[in-house]
Amino acid sequence: MTHPPGTRPPVAQAAAALAVCLSLVAAALVAVLVRPPGASAAAPAGTGTGYLSTSGNRIVDGTGQTVRLTGINWFGMETDNKTFHGLWARGYKSMLDQMAQLGYNTLRVPYSNDALKPDAKATSVDGVSNPDLVGLSPLQILDKVIAYAGQKGMRVILDRHRPTSAGQSALWYTPAVSETTWIEDWKALARRYAGNPTVIGADLHNEPHADGTDPNGTGSCWGCGDPARDWRLAAERAGNAILSVNSNWLIFVEGVSCPSGGNANSWDDIPDEHCGWWGGNLSKAGQYPVRLNVANRLVYSPHEYGISVYRQPWFDSADFPNNLAAIWDQQWGYLYKQNTAPLLLGEFGSTLADPKDKVWLEKLLAYAGTGATGMSFTYWSWNPNSGDTGGILNDDWTTVNQAKQSILQPYLIPPTPGDGGGPTDPPPTGSDACKVAYTVINRWSGGFQGNVDVTNSGSTTFRNWTLTFDVPQGVTVSSGWNATFSQSGTKVTVKGPSWNADLEAGEKASVGFTANGSDTPQPQTYAVNGTSCG
Structure with missing residues (x-):
C-alpha cells in the first residue's frame, strides 16, 4: 500500500x-x-x-x-x-x-x-x-x-x-x-x-x-x-x-x-x-x-x-x-x-x-x-x-x-x-532475570578487547541463549571467543556455542571480543533472549 x-x-x-x-x-x-x-x-x-x-x-x-x-x-x-x-x-x-x-x-x-x-x-x-x-x-x-x-x-x-x-x-x-x-x-x-x-x-x-x-x-x-x-x-x-x-x-x-x-x-x-x-x-x-x-x-x-x-x-x-x-x-x-x-x-x-x-x-x-x-x-x-x-x-x-x-x-x-513465550520454557522477565558485568581487558590506539560475563539470575533456563548489546557509533567487533559474534549497525549479537547452548539458573557464561574504535562509552542495553539485563 x-x-x-x-x-x-x-x-x-x-x-x-x-x-x-x-x-x-x-x-x-x-x-x-x-x-x-x-x-x-x-x-x-x-x-x-x-x-x-x-x-x-x-x-x-x-x-x-x-x-x-x-x-x-x-x-x-x-x-x-x-x-x-x-x-x-x-x-x-x-x-x-x-x-x-x-x-x-x-x-x-x-x-x-x-x-x-x-x-x-x-x-x-x-x-x-x-x-x-x-x-x-x-x-x-x-x-x-x-x-x-x-x-x-x-x-x-x-x-x-x-x-x-x-x-x-x-x-x-x-x-x-x-x-x-x-x-x-x-x-x-x-x-x-x-x-x-x-x-x-x-x-x-x-x-x-x-x-x-x-x-x-x-x-x-x-x-x-x-x-x-x-x-x-x-x-x-x-x-x-x-x-x-x-x-x-x-x-x-x-x-x-x-x-x-x-x-x-x-x-x-x-x-x-x-x-x-x-x-x-x-x-x-x-x-x-x-x-x-x-x-x-x-x-x-x-x-x-x-x-x-x-x-x-x-x-x-x-x-x-x-x-x-x-x-x-x-x-x-x-x-x-x-x-x-x-x-x-x-x-x-x-x-x-x-x-x-x-x-x-x-x-x-x-x-x-x-x-x-x-x-x-x-x-x-x-x-x-x-x-x-x-x-x-x-x-x-x-x-x-x-x-x-x-x-x-x-x-x-x-x-x-x-x-x-519461549519454545520450551517461559522467558524470565525484568532486569532481575539476568545480570552482566563488562570489563575492558586491553586497549590500544584504535581498538580494544572487552569481556562480558552474563549470569542467569532468574529461575528458568535460557534455552539456546543469545546475548545482544549496543556499542557506540563507529565501534565494530572484528572477532570474538566462547561464542559466535555478529553485528548489524550498532547492535552486536552473541550466540552461545553448541557446547554451552543453555544457560541454567545461576550459571554464568563469559565471552570476549576484539573491536575497532573507542572503548568509551561502554556497551549498553544488554539482553538475553530478548529479556533486558541489569
Whole structure:
C-alpha cells in the first residue's frame, strides 16, 4: 500500500485520555453485541505458545495447537520518519494497549532498508509521550515496541515495505538497493531477534508488481524463470538465507500483480493472466510453489483492496458481490482450500466511502472464515494517515473508526498476555532475570578487547541463549571467543556455542571480543533472549 511519507494530520490533544477510554468501552460493547451468524467468540488459543510453524493450511504453535493471526499494520518505519507514525501524538505503549484491547493479536511492521542503516535517525517522536524513546535509533525503537507487544501477548511480523523511504518498487531490488543488501539486511534482522518468539517472521517484499509500462513484462513475474524478474525464485533465495540463520521464522510470500510481469491493471486481456492487485496474485503458486529448505515455514500473503484504492472491473460487474468468491478462489484462495499452505491477508482496507466497499469488506471477512481455523490477516491500517484507506484510528490518533471496527470485531481473536513465550520454557522477565558485568581487558590506539560475563539470575533456563548489546557509533567487533559474534549497525549479537547452548539458573557464561574504535562509552542495553539485563 502506498501512502504519503511523513504525513501528519492535526492531533486533538485535548481530552485524549478520555477519548481512549470511551473508544475501548465502545469496542468492548461491539465485541459482545456484533457477531455475524455462526461467528464464534474469541478462540481460547490466542496467539499460541512458542515459535510458530505450519501444518497444511494451518499455522500452529509449539504445542501443535492451531493459531489464527488477526492483526493490524502500523506503518511509518518505511517513510522519511523511519519510525512508527503517531509517536508525535501518543505513547507507543498506549497505542499497543489499545490494539490489544480491540482484539488485534498481531502487529505487521513495514520498514525500508533506509531505517536499518547505522546512521538512520528516527524523527517526530514526542518525548513527553515517549520518554524512553528519546534519542533511540529506528531499530532501538523497534526493539521497544516488540518488547512491549510481547508483554501484551501479541506477535510481530516484519515487512520489507520499500527499498528506500522514497517509495515502493516493482522488483525486490533497485539501482540503490541490491538484492544482496536486501538479503543481508534480512539476515541481520533474523539474527537480531533470534530467541525472541514475539517476532514470528519475515514478509519478504511488499507488493511485487508489473511496472505498468511494458506489456511484454519487465516487472515481477511468477514462474517465468528469469532470475532477475521471477519473484518466486527471489523469495526462495531470501527465504532460505533467512532460515539459514534463524530456522524458527515463518516466511511470508506475497503474490505479484500479473504472472507475466506486464499488463498492469488488466483482468481479461490475456487468457489465464487475470492481473489484479499489487502483491495479490498467487494464481501460479500452485504450479510453481516457493521451495524452502526448512519444512513447514511457508505462508502465502496476498493483498486485497476496495474501491477507494482502485476501481477494479469486478466491482462494477452485474453479479457483484456474488462474483467475488470466484475471483478470490482463482487468485489465492485455492491454496487454502486445497490445504496447500496457510494464508495471511497481509493488507486489505478501504475508506468505506463507497457503499460497495462495506459489502466487499463483509464478504471478504466471511470468505476468510471465523474462529480459530479461518485465514489469518493483518488489516491496513492502524494509522489514520493512509491516504486511500484511512485507518482504524480517526485523525486524532485516539478515537476508533467504529464503522470499520464493527465489521472486523467478530473476526478478531484478542491476544492473551503470556502467549508467545519461549519454545520450551517461559522467558524470565525484568532486569532481575539476568545480570552482566563488562570489563575492558586491553586497549590500544584504535581498538580494544572487552569481556562480558552474563549470569542467569532468574529461575528458568535460557534455552539456546543469545546475548545482544549496543556499542557506540563507529565501534565494530572484528572477532570474538566462547561464542559466535555478529553485528548489524550498532547492535552486536552473541550466540552461545553448541557446547554451552543453555544457560541454567545461576550459571554464568563469559565471552570476549576484539573491536575497532573507542572503548568509551561502554556497551549498553544488554539482553538475553530478548529479556533486558541489569
